[in-house]
Amino acid sequence: MLPRHDQPIAAIATAPGRGAVGIVRVSGKGLAPLVQRICGRALKPREATYLPMRDAKGQPIDHGLALFFPGPHSYTGEDVLELQAHGGTVVLQLLLARCLEAAAELEDTGRACLPGLRLAQPGEFTERAFLNDKIDLAQAEAIADLxxxxxxxxxxxxxxxxxxxxxxxxxxxxxxxxxxxxxxxxxxxxxxxxxxxxxxxxxxxxxxxxxxxxxxxxxxxxxxxxLREGIKVVIAGQPNAGKSSLLNALAGAELAIVTEIAGTTRDKVQQTIQIEGVPLHVIDTAGLRESDDTVERIGISRAWDEIAAADAVLFLHDLTRQDQGDYRAGDDAIRATLAERLPAQVPVIDVWNKTDSAGAELQADGLRLSARTGDGLDALRRRLLEVAGWQSAPEGLYLAxxxxxxxxxxxxxxxxxxxxxxxxxxxxxxxxxxxxxxxxxxxxxxxxxxxxxxxxxxxxxxxxxxx
The missing domain is CATH 1.20.120.430 (tRNA modification GTPase MnmE domain 2)
Structure with a gap:
C-alpha cells in the first residue's frame, strides 16, 4: 500500500451545485477525536444523529445529520464520518474547511486531532474500499459504471x-x-x-x-x-441525401438543421440514442463531395476523420437521384474511399432514403426508408443491433x-x-x-x-x- 493511503482524507461527496442535501465525507483511522470536535459529542455507530455542526468559534455552520461508521464495518474499511447538511455550495465548503481545520487543532496531549487530513483525490474512497478488501476491482468499476x-x-x-x-x-x-x-x-x-x-x-x-x-x-x-460503451455510428453520403433528417428521425428530435441547400451541414452533429438499452453514438457529418468552399472543405475533412474512427458507417443514398450519372459517380467515389480508409471489419450499411418521394424501384441492395415519415426506421434499428453484435439481453446480464x-x-x-x-x-x-x-x-x-x-x-x- 502506498504511503498516501495511510493518510486520512475528506471531500464533498455530492455533486456540485445546489441541492436539498449535501454530504461531506471523512475517512481514516482514529476519527473519534475529529467527531468530537465537529459534532461536540461522541456518536453511536451507524446511527443518524441530528445536531448542529459548529465552526471553530462554536457557531453553527448548519444543522443536519451526522453518521459515524467505525472501521472495518464501513464503505472504505476505515472509520468514516458523514455530515449530511443542506446542499448549498458555500455550506458544504465551510463544513469541509472546518474538518480540515479541526484536524490540525491540538489536543491536550499536544498532538493534532487528526494528523495529515487532506483532500481526497478522484475515486480515493472507492480505491480504499478495494485496498481494504471491501470490494474487488470489478465491483469498484461497477460503481463508476452505475x-x-x-x-x-x-x-x-x-x-x-x-x-x-x-x-x-x-x-x-x-x-x-x-x-x-x-x-x-x-x-x-x-x-x-x-x-x-x-x-x-x-x-x-x-x-x-x-x-x-x-x-x-x-x-x-x-x-x-x-451495453456500457455502445458503438459509434457515422452517417455518410453526398449532400442532400438526408443525413441530418435521418439523425433527427433516429433521435426523435430536431438536432440538425435540414434545408434543401447542399452543404448545409458544415460540422458534425452527434447524439447518443438507445435501442433496446444499447447506446449508439450517432454522428451526422458534412456531405462528401469536391468543394471550393474553405469552410465546407474543413467540414468534409472532419467527416472523413469521424468515418475512420467509426464502428459502423451508414452510407446514405438518395433514392430519387439513383438514375443520375453524376450522382452515381459521386457514390462510387465515396465507396472507393471508404474501402481505402476503413478497416475490413468495420461494416458499411447501404441505406436508401426518400422512399416517400421516389417513384422508381430500388436498383441496388440495401435498406429502404424515409427519414421524413419514419417508414423503414425499425428495420434500420434492428440492423444496427445486428451489426453491433447485440443479442436479446439475457437474464442477469452484468456490465463489463x-x-x-x-x-x-x-x-x-x-x-x-x-x-x-x-x-x-x-x-x-x-x-x-x-x-x-x-x-x-x-x-x-x-x-x-x-x-x-x-x-x-x-x-x-x-x-x-x-x-
Whole structure:
C-alpha cells in the first residue's frame, strides 16, 4: 500500500451545485477525536444523529445529520464520518474547511486531532474500499459504471456487477483453473511416481470444460461491454441525401438543421440514442463531395476523420437521384474511399432514403426508408443491433468493460496454448504449467487480485471527487 493511503482524507461527496442535501465525507483511522470536535459529542455507530455542526468559534455552520461508521464495518474499511447538511455550495465548503481545520487543532496531549487530513483525490474512497478488501476491482468499476449509466439496462447491469455477479463467474473460472494447475504441478513435483496424475484426473476434459465456461463468460462480457460503451455510428453520403433528417428521425428530435441547400451541414452533429438499452453514438457529418468552399472543405475533412474512427458507417443514398450519372459517380467515389480508409471489419450499411418521394424501384441492395415519415426506421434499428453484435439481453446480464473482454480473450489464448501442449506427444509440462499460470494472472487482473499500481491509477482517476 502506498504511503498516501495511510493518510486520512475528506471531500464533498455530492455533486456540485445546489441541492436539498449535501454530504461531506471523512475517512481514516482514529476519527473519534475529529467527531468530537465537529459534532461536540461522541456518536453511536451507524446511527443518524441530528445536531448542529459548529465552526471553530462554536457557531453553527448548519444543522443536519451526522453518521459515524467505525472501521472495518464501513464503505472504505476505515472509520468514516458523514455530515449530511443542506446542499448549498458555500455550506458544504465551510463544513469541509472546518474538518480540515479541526484536524490540525491540538489536543491536550499536544498532538493534532487528526494528523495529515487532506483532500481526497478522484475515486480515493472507492480505491480504499478495494485496498481494504471491501470490494474487488470489478465491483469498484461497477460503481463508476452505475453512476455513468446512460440507459436503464446499463444501470441494472452495473448494479448486478456491483453485487458481485461478474466477480463470482471469474472466481468460478479461477477455482477450476487452480485445480487444473494443481494437477500439473503435482506431476512436475513427483516425476518418479508411477502415476499419471493428468490422465487419471482427466486433465484434458477439465481443460475443455474450462474453455467452454470461459467462452460463455466471454460472450456475456461482450454483451455487457456493448451495453456500457455502445458503438459509434457515422452517417455518410453526398449532400442532400438526408443525413441530418435521418439523425433527427433516429433521435426523435430536431438536432440538425435540414434545408434543401447542399452543404448545409458544415460540422458534425452527434447524439447518443438507445435501442433496446444499447447506446449508439450517432454522428451526422458534412456531405462528401469536391468543394471550393474553405469552410465546407474543413467540414468534409472532419467527416472523413469521424468515418475512420467509426464502428459502423451508414452510407446514405438518395433514392430519387439513383438514375443520375453524376450522382452515381459521386457514390462510387465515396465507396472507393471508404474501402481505402476503413478497416475490413468495420461494416458499411447501404441505406436508401426518400422512399416517400421516389417513384422508381430500388436498383441496388440495401435498406429502404424515409427519414421524413419514419417508414423503414425499425428495420434500420434492428440492423444496427445486428451489426453491433447485440443479442436479446439475457437474464442477469452484468456490465463489463473493454479491459475485461481483453483479459478474458488473453485467458482463452493461454488455454489454447495449454491444450496444444497437453495434446502434444511427450508434452512439456513446464510449458503447460506456465500457460496455466499466465491464464490465472489474466483472470486475477479482472478482480484486482493481480494488477499493477499503474492500472489502479487509471481506473480510479476516472471517478468523481468524493467517491
Amino acid at each position: 453512476i455513468d449509466a446512460s440507459t436503464e439496462a446499463a444501470a441494472r447491469s452495473a448494479s448486478r456487477s456491483l453485487s458481485g455477479a461478474f466477480s463470482q463467474e471469474i472466481h468460478t473460472l479461477r477455482d477450476a483453473l487452480v485445480r487444473l494447475r494443481m494437477l500439473v504441478e503435482a506431476t512436475l513435483d513427483f516425476p518418479e511416481e508411477d502415476i499419471d496424475f493428468l490422465q487419471q484426473a482427466d486433465a484434458s476434459g477439465q481443460l475443455e470444460r474450462l474453455h467452454r465456461s470461459l467462452d460463455a463468460v466471454l460472450a456475456r462480457a461482450h454483451q455487457g461491454a456493448l 468493460r473493454a479491459r475485461h473482454v481483453e483479459a478474458l480473450q488473453a485467458v482463452g489464448q493461454h488455454l489454447d496454448m495449454a491444450a496444444a501442449q497437453l495434446r502434444a506427444a511427450g508434452p512439456h509440462l513446464d510449458l503447460l504449467a506456465e500457460e496455466l499460470r499466465l491464464a490465472q494472472n489474466a483472470l486475477n487482473a479482472i478482480t484486482g487480485e493481480f494488477t499493477s499500481d499503474d492500472l489502479l491509477g487509471v481506473i480510479f482517476s476516472s471517478f468523481c471527487i468524493g467517491k
